[in-house]
Amino acid sequence: MRRYLGSVIVLFAAILGAGMIAVAFEFPAADIAALITIAAVASAAAGLIGGIALRLLRTRPARLQTLTVALSSVLVAATGVVTAALAMFISLHDLVVLFVVLIVASAVALGAAWQLGDDIDAGAKQVGAYARTMVDVDGRITHGVAPAVTGPGELAALAGELAAVSRRLEESQRRERALEASRRELISWVSHDLRAPLATIRAMAEALDDDVVDDDATVKRYHSQIRTDAERLSALVDDLFELSRINSGSLTLGSEHVDLCDAVADSLAGASAAAELKGVDLRERLGDTPPVEVAAREFCRALDNLFDNAIRHTPPGGTVLIEATGTPDAALVHIRDQCGGIPDHDLPRVFDIAFRGDEARRRDERGGGLGLAITRGLIEAHGGIVTVENGDHGCRFTVRIPAGARR
Template identity: 35%
Template sequence: MRQQPLSLTTRLALLFAMLTASLLLVLGLLMERLIGAHFDQIDSQELSAKMAMIDNLLGQAHSSVAFDALLRQLDTILVSHDSLALSIRDEEGEVLYAYRPEQLVAAKQGNEAAPQTHWQHEGRSFIGREAAKTLPLAEPILLEVLIGLDISHHAHFLSDIRRHLWTGITMATLIAAQLGWLAARNGLAPLRRVTRTAGRLSADHLGERLSERDAPAEMLALVSAFNGMLDRLEADFQRLSDFSADIAHELRTPVSNLLTETQVALSRPRSAEAYREVLHSNLEEFERLARMIADMLFLAKTDHGLLPNPFETVVLEQEAEALLEFYEALAEEKGVNLQLTGNATVTGDRLMLRRALSNLISNAVRHTPTGGIIEIRINSTQDRAQLSVSNPGETIPTDQLPRLFERFHRADNIRSHHGEGAGLGLAITRSVIKAHGGQVTVSSQDGITTFCLSLPLTGRP
């Protein structure tokens, strides 16, 4: 069974606790070492002071009587020093004086350099110092002096320090973990709100938004991006809903026509000519359906980036002239004039670019009144080719302009009067131009509507 990973809040809380414990441990060890060094210095100074005192007393013993008096004086001096132990021996190792000698049994005897030594006796800690001294008699005597100092109280103090240190570190770690958990939980509150909001999202409830006022600076970009994503989702779902409704509406008309004509044809016997007329009418509806389905498949390919990569050199003037010849008969029938000026060369798929331009010209011919002039202008700037198609007619409302390139959209009171198209031509044009790295724009004012295509020139990115 896969183990459940720790939450981000728990991870941050553990991180805070580990950092706190580490810092306190380092500080505690440093403090313990400093205190231990201070105690060592104090003990060393006390040993040095006692050794200097004994050296001074021995230096005053110029006779055996004075030495015996010195030994009695040491009893008086050391009786008030419970932490000291002293041993004086001659060069043969005979003990001349001993004060608490049992505490010196475990002492490590040093050489003439008399290094400081450490030992344990009955659970107590000692440090000592050994030194060679000379008794200034008529015949000088070499003495070995060993002083021991009980430092158990220092060891107990350091033990208490360690115990309190570990207790403090443990308590501080737990408190840091709790405070870190609370801080992380409060700091990550926007993430939980994002989760709750995402849990409530559905196709019917896309109006949820996160407040940016109480979001921390680190989360503000996430909250803003999440709200932007919701805006795009809501707009995309609305377009999808409209698209589905438009598909149903567009397909209903030809299917209804086919159904009605077929039912009428089958309602009673008819002549072969009458059946041919019905089949011819049905063929027109089937062709309309085929064009609509082909257009929707084309747009589906563009949505998934399945259009072929442009690679041909396309002379825009030549493609525009070929299309004008194709639409010339329709334009003459409507009493519309076609004009072409300028030239530019681009790189792309010739058939797709011709289809995009054909949609614009077809649109212009349908909506230009009798006697109007459709102008196609081609020019180039430093790195872009511009192709515009302008035609007179009713001015399209400003609020409708951005929606002209949406699928199945028709501007109210203008395109609704013309039933030739399914409302996919401009959407296809935009997809084709976008696939070629260009863009298409539209403007409509003072009775003139202009569609402008902008494409990279040949050899330009």
Template identity: 40%
Template sequence: MRDLALIFTIALVAALAIGLAGALLLRRLRRRSITVHLCVLLAVTVLAVVGGVVAVAEAMFLSPHDLEVVLIAVAAAAVVSLAVGGHIGRRLAAAAVWADQARERERHIEKGRRDLVAWVSHDLRTPLAGLRAMAEALEDEVVRDPETVGEYHRRIRIETDRMTRLVDDLFELSRINAGALRLSLTAVALGEVVSNALASTAPLAAARRIRLVAVESGWPTVAASEPELARVVGNLLLNAVRYTPEDGTVRIEAGRELDTVWLAVTDTCGGISPADLPRLFDVAFRGETARTPGQGTGGGGASGGLGLAIVHGLVEAHGGHVDVHNTSGGCRFVVRLSAA
């Protein structure tokens, strides 16, 4: 028993010495990746075993041949341990990166949710206050002349329609984010969709003296769901008209490249800040300056800040891609979808 205790003590002292050196090394490498830490830990463990074996061999006067055999066996085990440790370390590092990305996405989504609630609250509070004031004025007969009463009725209808569009956009966006949007793809004549969108946008463009420019023929056929594609084109045109100064121009064109159809809407809004371009399709993003619906420059949308987010979601639901870049005096939105 005394011999066994002596062997244990010698091996323990050697292992402790190597373990202490490994702990100091890990402390110096604390900023390195988890893979490095795991490999160092396994290497220290193997070296501790080797140190104990060598110390005991020297104390027991083992032959060089026996010591060599033992060390070869330990080296083989070390190779396997380090290989497994490196693999596990890489898996753990990838999992840590994925977890960090998931947390970042969660923070981004939560911030977007808070911004959306604040934005909707603001954009609903203003028209509701106006509706209440006009309704009370009509109810109390503060205004009586037919012309003013008619104007109040017209404004009430306009504000009600705008809030209805806002609620519709919120519902559409919730379907997109929840993955509940189911598309039935068919061969859609892009020219007909563009023609209808131009007809819907023409009154607003005429009121602001904005020219709508589009070719009359040569429109390709795209594989898409027609209602959602109409929403995409309509939102892009409405966005361009709203944020283009008076006497400006909005141009819509399309073409085909191999199996891809592209649709471009170009305006003369003056351009968008490069810092805002990556966030232009975020929900309720308004750019550097806050603005009321229907005013300002830059990336607004069908309901102030939802139109472009809906465009992005619908295009991705089609398996396509939408991007935006500045041009001379304005910006250009490009949608790419599969050709029919």
């Protein structure tokens, strides 16, 4: 019923308006009632016929439907006026004049309806042609500008919506292709990183089983290498599991919350041993930061990955500087290393899955190149961002966590 409410309102408004006009010209009340009743009944009958015809033609071209609407409107008006005129005993001469006026008005209405139908048809064809160009023969979304559509504004709006959808689909397809390329690269890297330690473990285990080596020093070295490679594989599996949780959206931050500076201090305590072993000077400058609480396990893991990355790529004798600062709206952690910098064309890919950069970094990279990708996912889960830029003799990674964040 709601869809017909507008038509009902228009009908009652028209009857009320007609009555007010008749009253204004001092028509007798009986004549007013008779005129309105006769005109309403006759027009309703003609309108019913027009409505049935329009419903039967609702799947036909727009031009035919607009002509039907115009013809129905003329028929309704003519039926009501002629019926009321005959009931009021208007002369034949006046009736002929009335018919002439109605015929001319009908011609104008039908011509306008024909033009409107042409405009709608042309606009629909333009929108259809644009829709067909949105996808090329290879199934790729092609971004285009919405055409200037002829016809009602709804068709122009539809073309605009199609253009917006095309842009979103194109962006989605681009992300999907990037993810697919990243997935293939990840599989390639992980396959290599799994194959190498597994081959070493198998060869050494077979050598031990076949008594190829029997001196205690070699046996101990083989056992130590097997344990090292097993730990490496275990760490790789843990990274893959963590990355899967991040990418699937199933990551849930831990319930233990700590102050950001406390988390930085805990990660520094663990990184200091690795820095000392390599001969890297690890320095810290922890200043005042706004109140920020983070999930202890996840945030410390993100920092561990960043600290480990900085220490591994800084040569012995170099320095890694850790700074914690703040602005009124965010807490910042800066990690400066002396790795020599990253090529500018590689900077946008540093946090991509399985990215390892140039050959020097690849030789020094442990695991599947997942650490920085995991770091980005964990930082973003806290509502923050992590960025990288080249600085003096190295890189500067920056972690930004919004002030007052609670997880």
